[in-house]
Amino acid sequence: MRDLLELRDEIDQIDSQIVDLYERRMAISEEVAEYKIAVGKKVFDKQREVSKLETLSRKGTTPFLKHGIRELFEQIMSMSRKRQYQLLTEHGQTEKPDFKEVDHLNYKNAKNRISGNRRRVFPACAE
Numbered sequence: 001m002r003d004l005l006e007l008r009d010e011i012d013q014i015d016s017q018i019v020d021l022y023e024r025r026m027a028i029s030e031e032v033a034e035y036k037i038a039v040g041k042k043v044f045d046k047q048r049e050v051s052k053l054e055t056l057s058r059k060g061t062t063p064f065l066k067h068g069i070r071e072l073f074e075q076i077m078s079m080s081r082k083r084q085y086q087l088l089t090e091h092g093q094t095e096k097p098d099f100k101e102v103d104h105l106n107y108k109n110a111k112n113r114i115s116g117n118r119r120r121v122f123p124a125c126a127e
Contacts, residue, residue, distance in 0.1 A: 025076070026083060033084035037091050043084045049077055
């Protein structure tokens with residue numbers, strides 16, 4: 001069995017490598033943002049992220065590691081998007097939301113929905 005200090009030292013070295021790789025990834029992400037700004041492409045690409053997460057999680061060798069890889073990259077991608085949105089704002093741009101703004105809602109056909117669990121009530125939704 002290896003010594004605890006030796007194991008922790010090895011983890012510290014790996015952590016430093018992860019930090020270096022994260023910084024490299026974020027620098028490239030900034031270049032991606034500059035490209036998207038130049039061509040008017042949206043920051044969030046759901047299909048790309050879903051595909052990427054599936055590909056990366058399959059690289060795990062156990063269900064636990066597959067799940068952990070997915071969570072890790074969800075967080076990394078979230079930070080990347082945050083930085084890209086920052087850059088977009090710094091360039092004086094904002095993305096238009098994917099929904100239509102309305103002045104009022106017609107509640108004529110709105111109904112409250114209650115799930116099978118009577119304690120949990122969902123907001124009103126129109127049909």
